Amino acid sequence: MTAITLPPRQRRRLRLPFSPWHLVLLPASILLIFPFFWMLITSLETQNESLQFPPVLVPHKLVPANYPNAFHAAPFSHFFVNSIVVAVVTVLANLVFCSLAGYAFARIRFLGRTPLFIVLMITLMVPFQVTMIPQFLIEKWLGVHVVAAVGINHLGALILPYAATAFGVFFLRQFFKTLPIEYEESARVEGASRFTVLWRIVLPLSLPALATLAALTFLESWNSFLWPLIVVDNQNEMTLPLGLQTFQNAHNTQWPLLMAANVMTLIPMLLVFFFAQRYFVRSVASTGLGGA
Amino acid sequence: MTAPPSLLRRADATGGPQGAGRGRRRGASEHVSGWLFASPATVIIVLFGAVPIIWSIVLSFEHVSLGAGGRFAGTANYRELAHDPVVRQAIGHTFIYTALFVPLTMIIGLFLAVAMNRKIRFITFYRTAAYVTMAISTINEALVFLWLFDPSYGLVNFVGHVFGLPPQPFLNSPSQALGVIVVMTVWGWTGFSVIIYLAALQGIPQSVLDASSMDGAGPWATFRRITVPLLSPASLFLAVWLTINALQLFDEVYVSTQGGPVGATTVIVYYIYQQGFQYFNAGYASAIALVLLLITLVVTAVQFRAGRRYVNYRS
Numbered sequence: 001m002t003a004i005t006l007p008p009r010q011r012r013r014l015r016l017p018f019s020p021w022h023l024v025l026l027p028a029s030i031l032l033i034f035p036f037f038w039m040l041i042t043s044l045e046t047q048n049e050s051l052q053f054p055p056v057l058v059p060h061k062l063v064p065a066n067y068p069n070a071f072h073a074a075p076f077s078h079f080f081v082n083s084i085v086v087a088v089v090t091v092l093a094n095l096v097f098c099s100l101a102g103y104a105f106a107r108i109r110f111l112g113r114t115p116l117f118i119v120l121m122i123t124l125m126v127p128f129q130v131t132m133i134p135q136f137l138i139e140k141w142l143g144v145h146v147v148a149a150v151g152i153n154h155l156g157a158l159i160l161p162y163a164a165t166a167f168g169v170f171f172l173r174q175f176f177k178t179l180p181i182e183y184e185e186s187a188r189v190e191g192a193s194r195f196t197v198l199w200r201i202v203l204p205l206s207l208p209a210l211a212t213l214a215a216l217t218f219l220e221s222w223n224s225f226l227w228p229l230i231v232v233d234n235q236n237e238m239t240l241p242l243g244l245q246t247f248q249n250a251h252n253t254q255w256p257l258l259m260a261a262n263v264m265t266l267i268p269m270l271l272v273f274f275f276a277q278r279y280f281v282r283s284v285a286s287t288g289l290g291g292a
Numbered sequence: 293m294t295a296p297p298s299l300l301r302r303a304d305a306t307g308g309p310q311g312a313g314r315g316r317r318r319g320a321s322e323h324v325s326g327w328l329f330a331s332p333a334t335v336i337i338v339l340f341g342a343v344p345i346i347w348s349i350v351l352s353f354e355h356v357s358l359g360a361g362g363r364f365a366g367t368a369n370y371r372e373l374a375h376d377p378v379v380r381q382a383i384g385h386t387f388i389y390t391a392l393f394v395p396l397t398m399i400i401g402l403f404l405a406v407a408m409n410r411k412i413r414f415i416t417f418y419r420t421a422a423y424v425t426m427a428i429s430t431i432n433e434a435l436v437f438l439w440l441f442d443p444s445y446g447l448v449n450f451v452g453h454v455f456g457l458p459p460q461p462f463l464n465s466p467s468q469a470l471g472v473i474v475v476m477t478v479w480g481w482t483g484f485s486v487i488i489y490l491a492a493l494q495g496i497p498q499s500v501l502d503a504s505s506m507d508g509a510g511p512w513a514t515f516r517r518i519t520v521p522l523l524s525p526a527s528l529f530l531a532v533w534l535t536i537n538a539l540q541l542f543d544e545v546y547v548s549t550q551g552g553p554v555g556a557t558t559v560i561v562y563y564i565y566q567q568g569f570q571y572f573n574a575g576y577a578s579a580i581a582l583v584l585l586l587i588t589l590v591v592t593a594v595q596f597r598a599g600r601r602y603v604n605y606r607s
Contacts, residue, residue: 019413029417030421032424053449054450097333100333101332101333104325113326126341133348133574134351137347160340165337168333194329225430245547258435266427269427273426281487
């Protein structure tokens, strides 16, 4: 740092009563959120008004009944519950399994650690589309020969393959390695078990990383489409994206109904998003800043 | 270093020789606890990540349907895909899509992030408007754009109509369908791109920008010569991440066009899905999937090589 004091920066010559960036940001923001508005408007229109050209920009009569109609036209309550069960169980399983494994890879010197870690890292690089066919065959086999609950057309098939991810293990391992080791060592010297150290010392220091992993896992699980499409074709076991797509097939041009379903299925995620916006933003930013 | 009092107490209580034995046992128990901790995640990742990689390589050399066992087919699947016009088209569509989607998403993201990287009124509203696109699932996104771009009653044709343009067929047209999918996915990824660039912009120290303007550089020159190079690690990350995702495009295609019209939006993953789960050619689908893996690895490697030349990492 130099001790020279800088001259105050020159003021802009032309002075608008507001920042000129508003002229860019206001239209851009409106454009970005417009699809949400249009969804909402269409969802409150009558079927007749939706099929007019030029489109009806302001509905003459609001039809909130589109919502209950859409809700009862397909088992949306099942879709909601399934999505929540799958997402919550997947998040919890990842937090537990990835913490345990991440800690082992970060701190415990066990036989075969390095080769095992390399195997995990290789799976991280292979796209899902390469592994989805064998995954399907494995799930099918498990369902027939081991436990029906993880077989085809069961919610378990949506959870089990994602109950722990190489990304989660790697992500937490990297975070655990940044923690000062002294606390852990002195606890070990005092006779604390590995598990106690992880539970009492490491995890409480890792809450931001755990929250990030939880947010990313939740988002991924909630929006997952291709895997449910492959392993589930029974309506009662469908999650929201798949259920919504099936609903779309059945109600092809009933746009108000479709948009009502669209808005309904969006609301939980929007609520979570607004509630935890800072966490989501930080999570996503961290994937770009060395997290991944 | 002095030992904590509790340690001294414990050492007194257990005595010396026992302590030494404990150390040896701890060596063995390290392996046990290491494996105990690692195994739940490892079993799942190996079973659903590593085994399937090898299995799909095996499948790609077999004639095998999803239901029944297969028989060895040598390189027949690979020879077939080399001559399959749909594979060539699918790769072409995927490349066109990627070449449009990745730069557009990055440029729009950079532009908005620069505009939003200041403390002005309503900035929270502006940022939220961009971020919120991230919360929407691909299916929600595809549905609303399907409606916006509806050829008969869609709002986009109405806006065109106001400006005197004839109505467009959009997703019903082989030449426009892929473009509409580019538009909807760019919208869906804008929030992600903005977040990455905003985080990177906020990491640039103000002193660097001040130094540049004190040296007489205008805002544009500062942006070109200082900001953009300093953002290059974020740009490389975005380029790689968006490209990997673009090569795996599926959801929007499945919902909006089912690969049509006349195959105009059949991208690689859509074709893998068709072969694997509609025609049940598990072997052939696996071979195409491995080609996708190869393409992904090559493209990513090229990006990282280019990155080594153009990316500035600050120490």
